[in-house]
Amino acid sequence: MDALKRLQQRLDYTFARPALLEQALTHRSHGSVHNERLEFLGDSVLNCAVAALLYARFDRIDEGDLSRVRASLVRQETLADIAQRLALSEHLRLGEGELKSGGFRRPSILADALEAIFGAIFVDSGFDAAHRVIASIYQPLLATLDPRTLGKDAKTLLQEYLQSRRSPLPQYRVLSTQGAAHDQQFLVECHIAKYDLSVTGQGGSRRAAEQQAAQDALRQLQALAGGGAAASRPRVVVSPERRP
Secondary structure, three states: OOHHHHHHHHHOOOOOOHHHHHHHOEOOOOOOOOOHHHHHHHHHHHHHHHHHHHHHHOOOOOHHHHHHHHHHHHOHHHHHHHHHHOOHHHOOEOOHHHHHOOHHHOHHHHHHHHHHHHHHHHHHHOHHHHHHHHHHHHHHHHHOOOOOOOOOOHHHHHHHHHHHOOOOOOEEEEEEEEOOHHHOEEEEEEEEHHHOEEEEEEEOOHHHHHHHHHHHHHHHHHHHHOHHHHHHOOOOOOOOOOOO
């Protein structure tokens, strides 16, 4: 079976104009006809479709939380994960330089190609078809989505957990910094006085180390709370590190 036909099977959509799919998979390094305009269009199509899906699914969530959840669902990391699930890397058309540098694994290239595919479906058949494909692709994510925690980082979740129990906020302290300036490793302590709990985290930035420490501290507090609180425990979602 032709490679593009296999991809269309995974998308559960057959292009009337297969050239649109080829263009959606073409990075600008490959040639003058590439996917950037389709990606621009697909970004808007995706945002609209995900907003409609969330609006229909969560009727008691206000617009602020809906916006936060949507932002998490359409960010680059999420799109790259979906692209990997669809095996888009096998179909990307890249220039020689991008191929040699591993561009088919780069999250930005995968995410852009996925958005370009949504734009291509919109051009090929309109919004309803694009919405159907997006709804199908996002169904596994939506089925397990917890809007209370999605998109919140570990420090925020730990703070909310402590505030709900009228506990003082944690204190963070850098214990050590190692490595050259361009490749440092931070060791940070998260101390929660009320529970006499100190947890350390390590990362390539102070923020990343604090997030790791907060994640482990929250897990330990949840374990201390015992099985009776299990049903109400927030699920930790740690945002990817972003260097300042």
